[in-house]
Amino acid sequence: xxxxxxxxxxxxxxxxxxxxxxxxxxxxxxxxxxxxxxxxxxxxxxxxxxxxxxxxxxxxxxxxxxxxxxxxxxxxxxxxxxxxxxxxxxxxxxxxxxxxxxxxxxxxxxxxxxxxxxxxxxxxxxxxxxxxxxxxxxxxxxxxxxxxxxxxxxxxxxxxxxxxxxxxxxxxxxxxxxxxxxxxxxxxxxxxxxxxxxxxxxxxxxxxxxxxxxxxxxxxxxxxxxxxxxxxxxxxxxxxxxxxxxxxxxxxxxxxxxxxxxxxxxxxxxxxxxxxxxxxxxxxxxxxxxxxxxxxxxxxxxxxxxxxxxxxxxxxxxxxxxxxxxx
Amino acid sequence: xxxxxxxxxxxxxxxxxxxxxxxxxxxxxxxxxxxxxxxxxxxxxxxxxxxxxxxxxxxxxxxxxxxxxxxxxxxxxxxxxxxxxxxxxxxxxxxxxxxxxxxxxxxxxxxxxxxxxxxxxxxxxxxxxxxxxxxxxxxxxxxxxxxxxxxxxxxxxxxxxxxxxxxxxxxxxxxxxxxxxxxxxxxxxxxxxxxxxxxxxxxxxxxxxxxxxxxxxxxxxxxxxxxxxxxxxxxxxxxxxxxxxxxxxxxxxxxxxxxxxxxxxxxxxxxxxxxxxxxxxx
Numbered sequence: 001x002x003x004x005x006x007x008x009x010x011x012x013x014x015x016x017x018x019x020x021x022x023x024x025x026x027x028x029x030x031x032x033x034x035x036x037x038x039x040x041x042x043x044x045x046x047x048x049x050x051x052x053x054x055x056x057x058x059x060x061x062x063x064x065x066x067x068x069x070x071x072x073x074x075x076x077x078x079x080x081x082x083x084x085x086x087x088x089x090x091x092x093x094x095x096x097x098x099x100x101x102x103x104x105x106x107x108x109x110x111x112x113x114x115x116x117x118x119x120x121x122x123x124x125x126x127x128x129x130x131x132x133x134x135x136x137x138x139x140x141x142x143x144x145x146x147x148x149x150x151x152x153x154x155x156x157x158x159x160x161x162x163x164x165x166x167x168x169x170x171x172x173x174x175x176x177x178x179x180x181x182x183x184x185x186x187x188x189x190x191x192x193x194x195x196x197x198x199x200x201x202x203x204x205x206x207x208x209x210x211x212x213x214x215x216x217x218x219x220x221x222x223x224x225x226x227x228x229x230x231x232x233x234x235x236x237x238x239x240x241x242x243x244x245x246x247x248x249x250x251x252x253x254x255x256x257x258x259x260x261x262x263x264x265x266x267x268x269x270x271x272x273x274x275x276x277x278x279x280x281x282x283x284x285x286x287x288x289x290x291x292x293x294x295x296x297x298x299x300x301x302x303x304x305x306x307x308x309x310x311x312x313x314x315x316x317x318x319x320x321x322x323x324x325x326x327x
Numbered sequence: 328x329x330x331x332x333x334x335x336x337x338x339x340x341x342x343x344x345x346x347x348x349x350x351x352x353x354x355x356x357x358x359x360x361x362x363x364x365x366x367x368x369x370x371x372x373x374x375x376x377x378x379x380x381x382x383x384x385x386x387x388x389x390x391x392x393x394x395x396x397x398x399x400x401x402x403x404x405x406x407x408x409x410x411x412x413x414x415x416x417x418x419x420x421x422x423x424x425x426x427x428x429x430x431x432x433x434x435x436x437x438x439x440x441x442x443x444x445x446x447x448x449x450x451x452x453x454x455x456x457x458x459x460x461x462x463x464x465x466x467x468x469x470x471x472x473x474x475x476x477x478x479x480x481x482x483x484x485x486x487x488x489x490x491x492x493x494x495x496x497x498x499x500x501x502x503x504x505x506x507x508x509x510x511x512x513x514x515x516x517x518x519x520x521x522x523x524x525x526x527x528x529x530x531x532x533x534x535x536x537x538x539x540x541x542x543x544x545x546x547x548x549x550x551x552x553x554x555x556x557x558x559x560x561x562x563x564x565x566x567x568x569x570x571x572x573x574x575x576x577x578x579x580x581x582x583x584x585x586x587x588x589x590x591x592x593x594x595x596x597x598x599x600x601x602x603x604x605x606x607x608x609x
Contacts, residue, residue, distance in 0.1 A: 009445070133589040135540050137547050138563055138582030141570045149573045157571065259450075266455030270544055274567065281456075285548055288463045300460060303453050 011064065011301055015057055064301065070294030074287055079298040083280055087302070088173025089160055090279030093271070094264050096195055097202035102257065105207045109214025109253075110246065113222060124211055131208035136267050140201040140274040147197060155193050158276040165190055198275040202267055206260045213256045217249040224248075250321050258314035262307050336602050346598025352591035360407040369397035371404040372555045380569065383576055390576035392565065398576060401557035402584055408558050409588070412469065413538040416476035421531050423477075424484020425520060431485070432492030433515050443489060446482040454479040458541060462550040472551035476538050487530055491523040525603055532596030536589035543585055559585050 051059070063070065069079035112124040147154035155162070160175055168175070168182035176195060179188035221227065222245050230240045268281040276282070284299035364371075369387075374394035381391045389398035431439045461475040495501060496519070504518050505511075543560030546552040552561050559581040566577025 129590065129593065130586070133536065133586045133593065135543055135547075135560075135563075135582065135585055137544065137560075137567075138578060138585065141563065141567055141578045142575075142582065145570050145573070145575050145578070148571060149575075262453050263455075266453035269455065269459065269548060273548055284456075285459070288459065289549060291463075296460060296463070300456060303456055307452055 011061070011297075011304070012057065015060055015297060016053075060297075069298040069301070072287065072292055072295045074290060074292045074295065079294045082283060082295065083298055083302055086278060086280045086283050089175075089277060090268055090272070090281060092174040092176065092195065093198055093202070093277060093279060094261070094268060096199040097206070097264060098257070098261060100199055100203035101206045101210055101260070104203070105210035106214050106246075106253065108207070109211040110218055110241065112211070112215045113218035114241070116219065121215075124215065128208040128212050131204060134204070135270075136201055136205045137270045137274050139204050140198065140271055143197050143201055144274075154197050155190070157194075157197060157274075159278055160194055161191050162194075198271050198277055201274070202264055202271050205267060206264060209256055209260055210253065213252050214249065217252045218245060221245045221249040247321065251318065254314055254317050254321060258310055261310050265303050265306065332602075343598060343601065345594050346601070349591045349594035349598060352587065353595055356406060356410060356588055356591065359403060360410045363403040363406050367397075367400035367403050369400040371396065371401045371557045380574055382574075389580040390574075392562075392577055393569065396555075398562075398580055401562060402559070402580055405557040405559050405562065405581070406584070406588075408469070408552070408556065409539060409542065409560075409585075412473055412476070412542045413535050416473045416542070417480060417531055417535050417538050419473070419477040420480035420484050420534075421527065424481050425488045425523065425527055426516075427481075428485040428488025429492045429515050429520050429523065432489035433496050433511070433519060435493065435496065439489070439493075442485065446486050446489075449482045450486070455541065455544060458545060459548070459550065462545055467550055467553070469551055472542050472545050475545070476541050479541070480534060480538060483530065483534065484527065487527060488520075488523055491526060492519050495519060495522060529596055529599045529603055532592055532599055534596075536592040536596075539585065539589055539592070 060070075067080065069083070071077065072079050072082055075082055108124050108127075112121040115121055144154070144157045148157055161167070165187060168178040168184055168187060171178055171181055175191040176188055179185075179191055222241075226248075227240060227245050230244050235244075265281075268279060269285055271277065272279045272282040273285065280299055280302060284296050287293075287295035287299075374396055375391075376395050378387070378391050378395040379393055381387055381395075383390045383398075387397050387399065389402060392398055392401075427442075431442045458475040458479050461478065462471050465471040465474060492515070501514060501518060504514050509518070542551070543558075543563070546558050546560035547564045549564070552558040554561060554565065562581040563578050563585075566574065566581070570578050
């Protein structure tokens with residue numbers, strides 16, 4: 001809950017930022033370069049740009065409070081509709097990436113911690129050091145080169161699904177899930193193939209911090225008294241590592257996973273651009289480049305809200321992992 | 328004192344020769360940034376359409392782009408711009424962050440707690456998104472990439488300086504300085520800050536890599552640097568159009584340059600941290 005004031009701050013901050021944007025959106029969205037002065041004035045009035053900035057801010061906050069994020073001049077639709085249409089694509093991508101990252105980072109970190117100084121430990125450390133150095137847009141493009149151009153394994157890296165594929169009835173908005181619900185295995189495979197490269201790109205970038213923190217906190221918990229005791233009473237190796245050591249080591253991993261998730265929200269912009277993924281980030285980017293205020297503000301607000309929800313979730317998971325912590 | 332530090336440094340370098348390599352890499356990068364434009368074999372913006380999209384060869388070490396410009400020359404010339412953006416952005420946030428953080432940490436109290444909480448939340452926010460919005464708002468220019476990168480780096484320095492000053496604000500020599508009539512401002516600037524700076528310098532080296540990635544990301548999505556200026560991020564963006572037809576060199580070489588630069592700064596930062604504080608080794 002402590003993040004709510006910050007959320008409000010971000011809201012006001014982006015509003016003010018957008019108001020100092022160069023270029024008059026009224027001119028931009030008038031019928032063309034020949035638009036008369038009166039026409040521009042009318043558009044400016046429609047958009048409320050003729051009022052003083054503080055009044056615009058209050059009006060905006062009032063609208064946001066009622067769930068109205070304004071209208072995108074680019075698509076002509078309310079921003080909330082646009083965001084709702086595109087959010088599932090972004091979420092599907094980000095969550096798949098997080099899943100891939102966790103599933104590969106935690107075992108890597110545990111293995112490295114079990115044998116410090118071994119070949120696998122050095123391998124993991126090298127991978128971590130390199131992983132944070134390669135920009136997501138470069139690794140994404142190189143993955144396209146290898147898997148699409150060289151090996152021909154991946155489909156054309158544009159969008160979520162081939163335009164000629166018939167879409168399943170939208171239930172969750174996650175294409176892979178919808179195809180499964182509709183029982184369409186071929187469709188699921190097509191969507192999955194489109195998804196796996198962008199998700200893998202994003203995961204590559206965040207495996208490093210996750211594996212590193214898993215390794216560090218596993219080292220601490222493996223060296224602790226309770227693990228020594230568990231060993232001395234003859235518990236099985238698996239039980240010691242997974243039930244005792246890993247469970248105690250997981251708290252810092254959860255914290256970092258929360259932070260990682262928010263960097264992934266930012267990395268979405270780059271990955272969605274590389275793969276022409278029709279998500280909220282590419283929508284906001286297009287709007288930004290054509291000085292369309294409302295979608296950008298809506299996008300930043302959406303990111304901030306997701307971020308608050310994720311923080312709450314992290315607190316809840318904390319309580320699950322460590323019963324001593326109460327929310 | 329100095330000789331023990333040197334010996335300690337030498338000992339660390341022997342145990343971790345990578346730090347030496349990284350330091351050499353950083354020096355090399357700086358030299359390239361200074362002398363690069365005067366030693367490149369081709370004009371980085373002169374096009375030669377008859378040589379367009381040639382793969383790497385002896386004449387063009389890193390191939391040529393869609394206008395026949397020499398990719399290698401562009402890479403070398405781009406070093407200066409990329410380094411200047413990252414160093415000035417990190418420099419600004421270093422100075423501002425150190426001063427703001429130090430005063431907050433020294434003042435303690437309610438303002439400090441509020442700043443601390445705000446900074447914590449900011450650090451977890453998708454900062455790249457904020458940087459994007461800032462560059463768009465301030466105008467699509469290189470200076471504004473610097474400002475945006477500086478602002479999103481600021482929380483890290485404020486937090487660091489605040490924590491470091493906070494644990495020192497009541498130690499003996501600070502009280503002695505106060506007792507001998509130094510003003511609060513002087514205590515912070517002349518006594519506390521100098522003690523915090525070495526640790527913050529390490530932070531700065533670790534941060535430079537991140538700043539380079541951020542700036543390159545911004546120019547990749549079309550903010551800040553404009554073509555035909557050679558810059559690593561925008562070079563990747565221009566090469567992206569040709570990747571699905573197999574022209575890998577336009578993406579791979581600028582990507583490699585970015586990766587090596589970031590790797591050098593990160594390794595150097597890690598090594599410096601080991602020298603400064605052996606307990607922090609991971």
